[in-house]
Amino acid sequence: MAAIIAASKPSDWQPLDPENTLYLQLPTGRVVIELAPKFAPQYVANIKTLARERYFDGLAIERVQDNFVVQWGDAAHTKPLGTAKRSLPAEFLVPARDVPFTPLADPDTYAPQVGFAGEFPAARDPAIGRAWLVHCYGMVGAGRDDDVDSGNGSELYAVIGQAPRQLDRNVALVGRVVQGMELLSSLPRGPGPLGFYTKGEQRMRIESVRIAADVPRRERSRLEVMRTDTRAFAELIEARRNRRDSWYKVPADRVDVCNIPIPVRRQ
């Protein structure tokens, strides 16, 4: 993988779009999230409104469930949402023709076809002409209550364990952690049901959530992500499918969509 990245061309990469990059600032560092407006445009717009109105500042990590998710938002459910919408339509699926798609050849347990849509792991079903993002490690979703239109982006979660693919098509995925994942995944697990923290002092405070475009240039995390529609990424898929080094004796000859990291590097 390092060799493929080293041999890649500048055109194999694209910089994060500052308008669709979120900085979740924790006392321990910055978590950088690439948003997915092609898949959840209204959620992304609402999250940006919330961020710009400082909704998340001073809230906290409220839940860390081992092998599942880290969740942040307003544990008390009392903070006003400002001008952000209270509920959003279910942005769980999009027309497949509306998004790029680089299919994986390998079979998947959950979906008829999996692959990559832009910089995100995704799936699609040719029978219904729909595509959706999939719950791999590091993907960020928006919590909702029982009604499909009850989410609004004020409660977000990131996957920190085995891909909970049963959530696919049931909830809006809004992006992916591209840097600082370890700041979330190494948090102490919550002692309450579903990994919720039970005491205020257990919750790590969110210092701020900002849109990269709103941050002075010199303070931005200048990152670029490998394009998934390139020969370099195709080589990376093949390298993950069959590890060619002296340690592996039985190459898998298969790969799960969630076992292919989409490389990120400093610009």
Add this chain to the structure above:
Amino acid sequence: MAAIIAASKPSDWQPLDPENTLYLQLPTGRVVIELAPKFAPQYVANIKTLARERYFDGLAIERVQDNFVVQWGDAAHTKPLGTAKRSLPAEFLVPARDVPFTPLADPDTYAPQVGFAGEFPAARDPAIGRAWLVHCYGMVGAGRDDDVDSGNGSELYAVIGQAPRQLDRNVALVGRVVQGMELLSSLPRGPGPLGFYTKGEQRMRIESVRIAADVPRRERSRLEVMRTDTRAFAELIEARRNRRDSWYKVPADRVDVCNIPIPVRRQ
């Protein structure tokens, strides 16, 4: 899942065998590992020898690679192995007829068939009549160098991320964490290549590793694991395949072998 456990019969469970249960004692608590002698008998015997000769006591967690593994052992590679063997044959596969197997109906990306062998997630290939344990979250394996017979159980790892199924059939899996997983998964990630810690003070010290049978009865973790060849477990698989609650709107109708937790409870 809670309802299925509540409705289960005593015969749906079996207590951990004290002779094949390992207690990894960290300053933060006890990690309980169920060993898998049916799959890696020589590795399990060697690990027990190492534990009984106090090999692991005073060693440390040396590597925590995000979304991959936590590894512990002798970072300096200098501690004598005592009467334990220096190398072991590759216990990566067993004859399928030698182990129980409850197959899953769902397709798997990596193996012709997946399911459960005793209390462990497993796979098998009818074409070659072999079975093997699979690298799900919480599974414990024995590190090796490039030669397949270079491992000896003195370096152990636990999976803390998306199932690295490419390791299947390439390395000996020796057991599974059944309690205390969060003590491993929430450790700070190592800053070095492959997640190795780079300074001594970053490494959490191992207070001791003991076989449960060697610990006074009153100090044992009295745990039992749900049998996977029971109707209760079949119901649990179905419950994981199609979540029947008011939140899920599109049941997956499929499930990955690594998305089915094998329940553990206090006896």
